[in-house]
Amino acid sequence: MAGGGLVTHRPRSVEELAECLRSQTSPVQVGNGAHAVWCRDPRTEERLELSALSGVLEVRPADQIVVVQAGTPLEELRSVLAEHGLGIPDDGGSAEATVGGRVAMNLPHERLGQTGSWRDWVIGLQAVLADGTIFRSGSKVVKSVAGFDLHRMLVGSRGTLAVLTEVTLRVRPLASIPAAAIRPLPGSASSAMTVENLHGVRPTDLEELARFAAGRGGAVDEAGSIVWYRSLPGEEGPRFSSDWVVRSGDGDRNLSDLPAGFAPLLRKLKKALDPDGRLTPGALPL
């Protein structure tokens, strides 16, 4: 097959995307592959790409929110926000990273200890299920308890439960975004990297890990809770009962440690929302 073996669908509207999912039965990789290094090779032959669902729809500085389509490059969102003196604390990862991709992956970022993650910033979204159902969750205001927080649950779902099409984010003045407490590791985009979030680790354990990390060019963030270091696939760092690990270039072992009790519930959700397992198979260890 031409084009590297992948058939790419590039719907031009949410309705077209829904129709595409509805009318096909084959598994599909959601997204443009910008984060492929973090996920196991899904071995699917079709890709559902959202670059035509791109653009900022609303910026409301007085209300501290932005509504943006999922296919929008993160860089574009940040630059539009900056024009209004606003920002979002995640710097991105790669030039191809989209807003939908960052929300779907929810990878650690350099200000995680200080500003939280995408789960804290997503206040609403629109998404499409594998059967073509288009739905919304959340709202466009920063505080709402109307209905279940499906949008917060979908953050980090890696394209396996629904296809994100539009996201509403709470944003903040650029002035309030702290300087990154840690620097990116040199060459980290291409080299294997392990990130460990160690909130809740005893101080002595943190010291041990910090020493281990320092030997590999790592650093500890200001909140004292995140250690970044570089390691090769398969190399084991000190492990604690309370950490989670996201490994790039490490295929099957990525996200293999779900928090206690999560797997059965996520399987139930997967069964309800994508019963035929069509969406980005392999991205989550379920």
Add this chain to the structure above:
Amino acid sequence: MQEQELVRGLTDLIGAEGVRAGSSISRAYDCDAYTVDRSKPTAVVLPSSTQQVQKVIRFCLRHALPYTPRGAGTGLSGGAMPALGGVVISTKRLTRILEIDIDNRRLKAESGVVNTHITQAVAAHGLHFAPDPSSQTVSTLGGNIAENSGGPHTLKYGVTAPHILGLTYVDTEGEVVELGSVTDGFPGPDPMALIIGGEGLLGVVTEAWVRLTPVPKAVETALAAFPTIRNATQAVAGILAAGVVPAALEMMDKNILGALNAAFGLTYPEGTAALLLVECDGEPGAPAREMAEVQAICQSEQCLSFVTAQNEDERKQLWTARKKGIGAMGRLAPSIVTHDGVIPPSKLPEMLEFVYEVAAEAGVGIANLFHAGDGNLHPCFYFDDRDPKQVEAVVHAGERIIRRCVELGGSVTGEHGVGIEKQDLLQLMFSPDDLAVQMRMKEALAPGTLCNPCKVIPNQKGCVEHQRRWRGVAW
């Protein structure tokens, strides 16, 4: 099932000290703080462990009995109103603090533990449990989790969700589920996000690991009086745009001031239309710098006065305006109803104009409290509930206000939850497809129709349409 048989069955399971029944019990538990609707249970159980909760739920499953979890019953949307003839599962004997882990800043508590008791247990270590709903001296951890409670400090510290690290609950199939880890920040999809704010529909939470937050080393609190609402809201916008994240930013309108004057003799500058309570906290030095910025912004919005607390006593005094404002309305009328809606903060001036109009048309008094940074509005009607016409007017006025919140791009509820109160109004925010996906999720994690039935999502099968009632009298 007959009441006697039911009571005997439950007593056999968890002992007589854990079971209550009879007409006065049914009456005492027939509603929570949403008193517009009432529904009598057959029995109330007070289990003292997760295993007892599990036994009760399995009993209810065997006998097809609906059941409703209940904490302190301070909920304002009917979330703890029992199903008619069902069982109330009270958490009032689940009051143990199970583990305190100061090094890792976490604490494990049973779901019946009162919110402030968590803070009290760790205060000596300079830590606290950050979520501070107004009910916090009474409301329970389980209730705070079910409603994803907020409070004045939500602006800086978040609602309840970011402070929950793990949960233990009994699901609707009678299985005990332990969720979460000691660390937060798992990047993948988080099913706890559905249970927190799940309004007691997905099972009964019996225990939770909570995050403990350091008590800020320095606090600055100030009260600013403004000549117009617009000046006050512009000051709020200015404060947020400057990158200041106050710990609290609360606005009260002149009608609250009237109540405070009547009740406590508190006075404010002539011509005050709105008061703004601002609190900044953090490392020593930082709050004072932030407050200086806040003061400059307030002055640029023509504030009539700006009073900064010089010590803890004065700080408590300034907070009186916020904490006692609603109670003070008792001086103005026999009854109050506090509503809860959210609007984009930029829409506050036009929203308040509408609220005053609605109250005038309804012929009832109104005072407004506003979590200004979040856009969360609490219009409080004061009226005489002995007059059924006033009651009806207040209920309809509340609905008009909530509808307008949605029209302005907001939400039907910022804190109190949907429960029964806002169930039909949820359709203003969500399409049938949206609600269908919510139900799909609900049925995946919590199959069955017995756990706190007929709440939150409208038009569920087999649910009798909610009727508006006041103390049992329908109209």
